[in-house]
Amino acid sequence: MDAELHPVQRAWLDNDVAQCGYCQPGQIMTAVALLRRVAAEDREVTEADLDDIRNICRCGTYPRIRAAIRDAARDM
Template sequence: MATIQLTVNRKAYEVDVDPQMPLLWVLRDVIGLTGTKFGCGIAQCGACTVHIDDAAVRSCAIPVESAANQSITTIEGLSADGSHPVQRAWEQIDVPQCGYCQAGQIMTAVALLKKNPNPTDEAINESMTNICRCGTYNRIKKAIKLAAEGA
């Protein structure tokens, strides 16, 4: 065990965990932020996507020690009331079906729009590698374009 300093959603945390514990489990089980979901455990599906210093990362494959002293943002940290432009676009387009992957999808879309505020379909397809078992990809793309227009 080791004491690790984390900044999550602009709040400081000190956690006493195995430094190799995946960031996902620290966020969910130690800190109690359950918006970030477990999907595959091998960084393939994207349900666990969070931001580390504004970059989208798959938290199931990141050892917590790698995230120490960096700025971590989870879905709960985008906005307290769902007012982030991407969250509003998701709601307006009615993107979720089962909803399980949507936190990771939103976090990936936010990172995309920070890097590319007006993405083409090709750029969206290249960046949005998260898996949606319900197949809402067309609505996801439409919501990203709507969010880009609103930003």
């Protein structure tokens, strides 16, 4: 099953990101879009890129979201 996961999904699981999970589909889609844009621009993800994400998470999982995106960036 792991082989079928997108690197962002794998990073989400590895970082135990989700709490209630309500916001997670949007967070993951935003992360994938960000990583694709950064790759197309042939550069690394910056803290400013992560600061620009506006998806709201009522559970406050932002530190784990940021860590997961950084991990996924290394794997993509």
